[in-house]
Amino acid sequence: MTVNTWFAEKMGNHGIHSTYLEDHHPAHMPCLEIRLIDWSSAAQLARQLDMRFTALWAAEGGKHDEHLRYAYMVFAHPKHRHVMLRAALRENEPAVSSISEHFIAAMRMERVIQEMFAIEVSGIPDPRPWLKHEHWPADAHPLCGDFAADTVMPRCPGEYPFIKAEGSGVYEIPVGPVHAGIIEPGHFRFLAVGEHILNLEQRLGYTHKGIEKRLQGQQAEQAIHLASRASGDMTVAFGWAFARAVEAAAGVVIPARASALRAILCERERMANHIGDIGAICNDASFAFMHAQMQRLREDMARLHKQLFGHRLLMDLIKPGGVSVDLNAEQNLLLRQQTSALAIEVESLRSIYADHSGMQERVIGSGPVSLEEAISIGMTGYAGRASGIYVDERVEEAYPPYDRLNVRIPEGRDGDVATRVWVRFEEIAESARLIETLLGDLPDDDLCSAWQAPDAGVSGLACIESWRGEIVCWVRFGNQGRIDRCTLHDPSEVNWLGLELAVRHVPLPDFPLNNKSFNCSYSGNDL
Amino acid sequence: MLRILKKALFTGVKSEVLAEAGEQIETVGPELEAAIKKRFRGSLAIRAVDAGSCNGCELEIHATNNCYYDIERYGIHFTASPRFADMLLVTGPVTRNMETALIMTYEAMPKPSLVVAMGDCAANCGVFGKNNYAIAGAVADIIPVDVVIHGCPPEPTDIIRGILTAISRT
Known part of the structure; x- marks a missing residue:
């Protein structure tokens, strides 16, 4: 199969140099290595080309480059298909710039690489931990190689700062993690005025089972x-x-x-x-x-x-x-x-x-x-x-x-x-x-x-x-x-955000209807 | 409205007459009803808690409510609050992030209470494994368990049988 060079050429036109990685397949969904400094501009270019963002993650190096850590992101174009970009992070203080300003759906995944790999994501609008709950030790980064899969983590004190609203008549309704029906666990924090939802904040991660590790x-x-x-x-x-x-x-x-x-x-x-x-x-x-x-x-x-x-x-x-x-x-x-x-x-x-x-x-x-x-x-x-x-x-x-x-x-x-x-x-x-x-x-x-x-x-x-x-x-x-x-x-990682958008100004009693119409997976999100 | 009535009429009664169902549910049904009548005055309230399952078990709990199994006809219903639940039906390996919530739910129940650990994950952490940083343990490692229902996920008849086993022991 021929190698898909479309995005590599587009990046080349914008001064972003990329290298095609031979050991990644299939060739029509190529993995291109770019410089760390181009990370955010590559995402910006993808946005300009009407590509959609599909995933972002990090990994430690493989056989030949164990000491390195890489960040990956995937974009897709309706015609020109998927492209995977990867950048090697600095060895001592691994950091990558946030692409959330171009693709907001990337933010929760950036929060995950931050907590799972101890990678600093600079410029991330919301740096709070996501899957890592407040009672985990601050130095626990489970997907790092030196973190043993069977580590027994002590329970630490801590608090998760929810979004607050001020003003007369605004009240908070915390729901979950144990919901009223036979459904998966997750926490919803509603800010409501009267019957209407002002804001829904989701707090997930309750079903995190360490699947990737x-x-x-x-x-x-x-x-x-x-x-x-x-x-x-x-x-x-x-x-x-x-x-x-x-x-x-x-x-x-x-x-x-x-x-x-x-x-x-x-x-x-x-x-x-x-x-x-x-x-x-x-x-x-x-x-x-x-x-x-x-x-x-x-x-x-x-x-x-x-x-x-x-x-x-x-x-x-x-x-x-x-x-x-x-x-x-x-x-x-x-x-x-x-x-x-x-x-x-x-x-x-x-x-x-x-x-x-x-x-x-x-x-x-x-x-x-x-x-x-x-x-x-x-x-x-x-x-x-x-x-x-x-x-x-x-x-x-x-x-x-x-x-x-x-x-x-x-x-x-x-x-x-x-x-x-x-x-x-x-x-x-x-x-x-x-x-x-x-x-x-x-x-x-x-x-x-x-x-x-x-x-x-x-x-x-x-x-x-x-x-x-x-x-x-x-x-x-x-x-x-x-x-x-x-x-x-x-x-669901992306569609959960859709639910947050959907229920603004919706009467609270219609929340279950909306939630069910999306029916996002908690387990699939939390892994 | 007429169409609804027509559809309902032509669908007929689907709840399996237990004697005819042939399989395990055959013997389970009447026994369950008798046990609930005797011990729970005709009504058993269950609080289901997902302590970290993959949601496969939840699909099968839902199935016990469909017209074929119709678990409500024996006097069993699922409740929204642990405060008036007689039984806790727990699925999933207990994740570290759900451990506190599970304990709080258990403690909120009036005692004596019954706990059924449902599914291989609830029984022994299943494919997710005990030696896992994200998992606090099987259900029995966290709260006292009366009955374990195996399966990945257990089928509705197994769930109903497990519930019967739990209440027969009280």
Whole structure:
């Protein structure tokens, strides 16, 4: 494959020198090394070229440069695809300049490299720790090489400074980390006036499980179990992203049947989560009928998954090199029949939902995110599509098998709860269509290619469109096929900001409705 | 409205008549109901706490509320406050960042209380592992546990069976 030199040339025109790194794959998503001094101007250039920001992280050096620390950032252009930039940091006082003024979504990731690697991010608008809670020791930087994975950290005194508001009638409502329902933990600090939300501040990190540290030293076959549990409701997509990253690094091409099966699983996951969430959104507006119906459909899906694949939520079916499940003709038919029957039932329920004035009253116009705001944070997935950002890796990257499918993207405009629900209804229908197409023409070859880990120092990048949006996964190998550094980026990292924007001026009782319409992952954010 | 009624009518009753369901839920249901009637005056209130799970377990707890399992018909309901909860259903390995919140939730419950650790992570930290700087331990390392439900994640019938086991012990 030819090397993608587009961004390198653009940078060259602006006096930013870059070096192409040979040991990174795939070549159309190149890794370019730039000088530290150009870090912020490269981000500025990406902004000017209408690229979107997808991820930022740091890593210690690999086999040949262990003493160094690097910062990485990834941008994507609709036509010219992804580019990874990396810069070596100074050895003694590692520091990098913030790119938050160009891409505000980078800020929480900068907060993470600050606390995890002891890298100073200069000019960061909000330097507070993010995943590292107040009771951690100040000198604990878990992703540094000299921090043992099994360190038992003492509990230290400390306090997290929340945003305050002054003025008469403004009051604070702290919510969580233990929420009122059966959901993941996180803290929300509302500043409210009367019934209306003035500001929502999110405090996450409660489910931080040290996943990136724990991935280090594992073999890919073992690590995929952990990577696919970054967020349990996106287990297929995370498994796929991880598998694709290690396959890119190792130069393993998977059989067409395996990629078709992966897509079938991923689209089923998309359908199941959209169906469940639409029900839950209706439940938050007290439309219990829709909730009951949607949960029934979701359970039907889970039961068939158990019957066909042995797991209700489709965990651990993807492995490096391929998949571990297959469908025979009879199973194929079962899956097709259920998928088309589900699509028909969802459509009939959709008309009931659309005609229900009480429901529509709650969702139309609630929690709008304008296109400008959505672009400014780089919102992704169905939330982005509801606001007018029609980015979809299944179309842009068109990784197999989507290269032979014509994925239709619903184009929303209003960016409110109603549009987010509308996009999800559309995506259910589209996923059903894709599944039927894939099942109707399942390639007849192997389920798995032989897996062979690459040499030390080789890395791979993959971007997969999960039901929430784009997942970014980067893996670098070390000795004996062990993973030396792996980073996972959940779309929620960006979309959580969308929720903060959406709920300004929304009445407090409509918060759950908005929260559910985004349904960001806590676990995927906290890792 | 007519369409809602029509849909509801044609969907029919999906709650599995326990004797016909065939699998584990068959025997669990009536026993559970009897135990709740006897020991909890017909109502068992559960507070679910995610102490750091991947959210897979939460999906399956939600499933126990769907029309097939309909856990409410036995008198079980999930409550928003630990203050009036009889049982704490904990998922996930307990992360260091959730340790305090879990202990506070447990202490806020009226005693005697029951604790069910649900899922492999709650049982033994699962894939995330005990020797992990970010993990405080399995649930039993933090608060007293009555029953452990294994599985990644446990299926709804296993959850219902685990709840029954816990209340049968009181």
